[in-house]
Amino acid sequence: MGSSHNILTRASVINSIEEVRLALAVHRRQGGRIGLVPTMGALHRGHGALIEAAARNTDLVAVSIFVNPIQFNDPGDFKQYPRTLDSDVAFCESSGARIVFAPSAKEMYPEPQKSFVDVEGVSEHLCGKFRPGHFRGVATVVLKLLQIVQPDRAYFGEKDAQQLAVIRRMVRDLNVPVEIASVPTVREVDGLALSSRNQHLTPGQRAVAPILYRALQLARERIADGVRDPEIVKREALDALRHPEVQVEYLELMDPGSIQPKERMEGSVLVAAAIWIGGTRLIDNVLWNGV
Amino acid sequence: MGSSHNILTRASVINSIEEVRLALAVHRRQGGRIGLVPTMGALHRGHGALIEAAARNTDLVAVSIFVNPIQFNDPGDFKQYPRTLDSDVAFCESSGARIVFAPSAKEMYPEPQKSFVDVEGVSEHLCGKFRPGHFRGVATVVLKLLQIVQPDRAYFGEKDAQQLAVIRRMVRDLNVPVEIASVPTVREVDGLALSSRNQHLTPGQRAVAPILYRALQLARERIADGVRDPEIVKREALDALRHPEVQVEYLELMDPGSIQPKERMEGSVLVAAAIWIGGTRLIDNVLWNGV
Numbered sequence: 222m223g224s225s226h227n228i229l230t231r232a233s234v235i236n237s238i239e240e241v242r243l244a245l246a247v248h249r250r251q252g253g254r255i256g257l258v259p260t261m262g263a264l265h266r267g268h269g270a271l272i273e274a275a276a277r278n279t280d281l282v283a284v285s286i287f288v289n290p291i292q293f294n295d296p297g298d299f300k301q302y303p304r305t306l307d308s309d310v311a312f313c314e315s316s317g318a319r320i321v322f323a324p325s326a327k328e329m330y331p332e333p334q335k336s337f338v339d340v341e342g343v344s345e346h347l348c349g350k351f352r353p354g355h356f357r358g359v360a361t362v363v364l365k366l367l368q369i370v371q372p373d374r375a376y377f378g379e380k381d382a383q384q385l386a387v388i389r390r391m392v393r394d395l396n397v398p399v400e401i402a403s404v405p406t407v408r409e410v411d412g413l414a415l416s417s418r419n420q421h422l423t424p425g426q427r428a429v430a431p432i433l434y435r436a437l438q439l440a441r442e443r444i445a446d447g448v449r450d451p452e453i454v455k456r457e458a459l460d461a462l463r464h465p466e467v468q469v470e471y472l473e474l475m476d477p478g479s480i481q482p483k484e485r486m487e488g489s490v491l492v493a494a495a496i497w498i499g500g501t502r503l504i505d506n507v508l509w510n511g512v
Numbered sequence: 513m514g515s516s517h518n519i520l521t522r523a524s525v526i527n528s529i530e531e532v533r534l535a536l537a538v539h540r541r542q543g544g545r546i547g548l549v550p551t552m553g554a555l556h557r558g559h560g561a562l563i564e565a566a567a568r569n570t571d572l573v574a575v576s577i578f579v580n581p582i583q584f585n586d587p588g589d590f591k592q593y594p595r596t597l598d599s600d601v602a603f604c605e606s607s608g609a610r611i612v613f614a615p616s617a618k619e620m621y622p623e624p625q626k627s628f629v630d631v632e633g634v635s636e637h638l639c640g641k642f643r644p645g646h647f648r649g650v651a652t653v654v655l656k657l658l659q660i661v662q663p664d665r666a667y668f669g670e671k672d673a674q675q676l677a678v679i680r681r682m683v684r685d686l687n688v689p690v691e692i693a694s695v696p697t698v699r700e701v702d703g704l705a706l707s708s709r710n711q712h713l714t715p716g717q718r719a720v721a722p723i724l725y726r727a728l729q730l731a732r733e734r735i736a737d738g739v740r741d742p743e744i745v746k747r748e749a750l751d752a753l754r755h756p757e758v759q760v761e762y763l764e765l766m767d768p769g770s771i772q773p774k775e776r777m778e779g780s781v782l783v784a785a786a787i788w789i790g791g792t793r794l795i796d797n798v799l800w801n802g803v
Contacts, residue, residue: 238687242689332684334685335631335632335633335634335681335685336629336630336631336632336651336681336682336685336686337629337630337632338627338628338629338686339627339628339630340626340627341626341627341628342626343626360627361686364686365685365686365687368686368687368688368689369687369689371689390626390627391627393623394625394626394627394656395627395629395652395655395656395659396529396656396659396660397659398533398659398660398662
């Protein structure tokens, strides 16, 4: 267990790439293992679980807070994305982080970005189909953060299953010297996956939102029951998502590593969906690990 | 001056990524600065100048030798690319390298590569126009090598001016923690730039080959003379390349950083050309640094 986990120490808030490198270099030379939790801020208990996992398994946790413009295909979504730096810093401290790296867009992109990482195959389906360029922006900024912080381990939530698959593949393909760790999705008591976007839901919409996790669970149960035709599983899950306030963007059964469609229910199956409730887009997934 | 420069020590030949990382980690922990010279083997005095520069300015020089399949758009060119590992290792030793990293294609690409780095703008013109996918392959493999070796400095030849611009931009855009150093082109006495491909020239073709550097020099002289219209400079240089054995692929006046066409002869001008003599493609460039 990292020493930072139980003792509440102040976190240093650092805005510059050069300074965060210097601060971490001192720590690295003393042999300390560094954990990175990349976030876009608006932190909640889901991020808390990532920071706590990092604090248990590394010696110094850095949380990056950066709302990355190049991963938003919709400028309105970028603009309305919640920004709550002061409370985020307090949250990082209480969760066990010692460094909060919060660069400006100018610090991360001092000139127009010309270099991009594409991770083919794994980026094509699910969110990749509906948010063109999104995973290119994610892969690129995560690679930048990995180069800046040079962590021993970086932590990502399983709620963003496709993002996790993209990053795992990128790190393997590009030989980035980092271990990618994943942390299970944190949920409200009624099953809704925690997300910074949940705060955009009206109370009425919030009451509807757990329908997503229920439908995914149903799909997993049908697979566990022995249903082997993905079309039947999908149809039943889509039926469970029927609601006047819900628009389904996708619901798919995928291989969790390659994010390619599962033709047959064998090995692991990722059941992943995106829905809209009013103007808010929610994603979630469950994993079936075979019999 | 690095200690490895004057004393002839045996170089370790390492084929595995894990082993080269371990060997370099020991050195890094002792505070030694690491220089990387990425090559495709078939080493000549041009590479020698890179290795010697690295040995002067870092404490341990690693030379990578890897004929990278994903940067060859022409499978025939990949197949006939010279492979001379034994003499390359001896050459590395005598030039001051201590580690030769010579991985197999299977070691570098154990599964089909899905992650690629694109460097936009700078990859579009010159060789990028005639070798589709070439710079994507170059950027991707260089990023991989930088992640594996994690050098303090990496050395590239100015003969490959566009490659140098692509790598500089990639390193800046992706915050890769390495310094990119460039080394002037090494030439034969008659001006022909050293290249592994020169060995494919017949004696008759070899006698013709210096026409390329002469034409580039002529262009630079015309700019220095005060000619400000790039079309006039190009026309005169193209006239100088007229020869029954020579086919010109391109001759362009570019900004050396952005590799975009120069509209006016101000600031630095890169005069770059590619020609074919028989089945052999030769590239070269000269830089005009303004008045």
